[in-house]
Amino acid sequence: MDIEKQFEAAFSRITLDNGQPLVSVKPEIIHGCVVNNDFAKITLILPEDSPLRGSLPAQVEAEIKQIEQIERVAIEVLAAPPEKGESSKTAPPQTTPRQPQRTAYLQNYEAVIAAASGKGGVGKSTVSVNLALTLYQKGYKVSLFDADIYGPSLPIMTGRRGEKPAVIANRLIPLESFGINTMSIGNLVEENDAVIWRGPMVHQALEQLLRDTKWPGGDFMIIDFPPGTGDVQLSLSQLCEFSGAIIVSTPQDVALIDAIKAAQMFSKVEIDILGIIENMSFFTCPKCGEETPIFSRHGAEEASKKLEVPFLGAIPIELQVRKGGDEGKPLMASNLDSPATAAFKTIADNLVKVLEGA
Numbered sequence: 001m002d003i004e005k006q007f008e009a010a011f012s013r014i015t016l017d018n019g020q021p022l023v024s025v026k027p028e029i030i031h032g033c034v035v036n037n038d039f040a041k042i043t044l045i046l047p048e049d050s051p052l053r054g055s056l057p058a059q060v061e062a063e064i065k066q067i068e069q070i071e072r073v074a075i076e077v078l079a080a081p082p083e084k085g086e087s088s089k090t091a092p093p094q095t096t097p098r099q100p101q102r103t104a105y106l107q108n109y110e111a112v113i114a115a116a117s118g119k120g121g122v123g124k125s126t127v128s129v130n131l132a133l134t135l136y137q138k139g140y141k142v143s144l145f146d147a148d149i150y151g152p153s154l155p156i157m158t159g160r161r162g163e164k165p166a167v168i169a170n171r172l173i174p175l176e177s178f179g180i181n182t183m184s185i186g187n188l189v190e191e192n193d194a195v196i197w198r199g200p201m202v203h204q205a206l207e208q209l210l211r212d213t214k215w216p217g218g219d220f221m222i223i224d225f226p227p228g229t230g231d232v233q234l235s236l237s238q239l240c241e242f243s244g245a246i247i248v249s250t251p252q253d254v255a256l257i258d259a260i261k262a263a264q265m266f267s268k269v270e271i272d273i274l275g276i277i278e279n280m281s282f283f284t285c286p287k288c289g290e291e292t293p294i295f296s297r298h299g300a301e302e303a304s305k306k307l308e309v310p311f312l313g314a315i316p317i318e319l320q321v322r323k324g325g326d327e328g329k330p331l332m333a334s335n336l337d338s339p340a341t342a343a344f345k346t347i348a349d350n351l352v353k354v355l356e357g358a
Helices: 003-012 056-064 124-137 199-212 231-239 253-268 299-307 319-327 339-357
Strands: 030-036 039-045 072-078 109-116 142-146 175-177 180-184 218-224 244-249 273-278 311-314
Touching: 003 030, 003 056, 039 056, 056 072, 072 199, 109 124, 109 253, 124 142, 124 180, 124 218, 124 319, 124 339, 199 231, 244 253, 244 299, 244 339, 253 273, 253 299, 273 299, 273 339, 299 311, 311 339
Parallel strands: 039 072, 109 218, 109 244, 142 180, 142 218, 244 273, 273 311
Antiparallel strands: 030 039, 175 180
């Protein structure tokens, strides 16, 4: 049986809540289906108040996964058909692999920004949280999504440790912290439970968090990526339309090598680099004011020149940055006046300038 007939058979096995076969109303609900080797993306048209939003996506996903060729399924749910472009109802596997079209998730944000790093331990999540708070304090409406499936740190850093999001009409309601809306897998699983998922499961989890969360929309959505260039990065590049990415690195060579790899990965998936941030750039003695470049200095700035991307700023090492993250009250929520707070304000201003010039 060819692939198109297998999809038709899968759709024919699905019945709606009222007992009506999906195939009888398929053209109104199934807007598109794109297949790329073992990956299938299905676009469903369901109004915001449709009760089918709570059950149909999971039904469709389960049936499509019964097709032997398909290992990964992404279900996109839209309230109305996109104004531009129409995707075909089914598409055969491509002889030349191509990336599935990015979906419409998070389109109610003016800018969707990936916060990434090539390696762990460079303070990317700390930078993401404090940058989000800085933008909020400048008058923007900001949300923050923790996409680090294996090591979520957002619940601790935002003071929402152990809290579960409310569910209203089958939609997760983001938690609010210091004026920004947040969501993390860490608020859905027990803190001490290890998440042991393969790539397809990670893709499905991210898809569900994007699809089933009632994101309020606004000016900025910052997505805190896990370190590296693996499954999460590739999945999110398929599921969202990014305004660009920021790369966080420390100044030393071992971190910069991986930061450059991260930048190259974004280039391959056609996501612009908005700039590089140098974290832990130097330590300023609180008593004498002397600056000490513990991890070297200016390395990220030199890397930005090599990559021909903006350098957004350098953040010094400060005790309160670490302490604020551990205690659930980030630096930028503490109303302190320090070199690090000044650095975050400069970085936020530079990021806005880059976006305005894009």
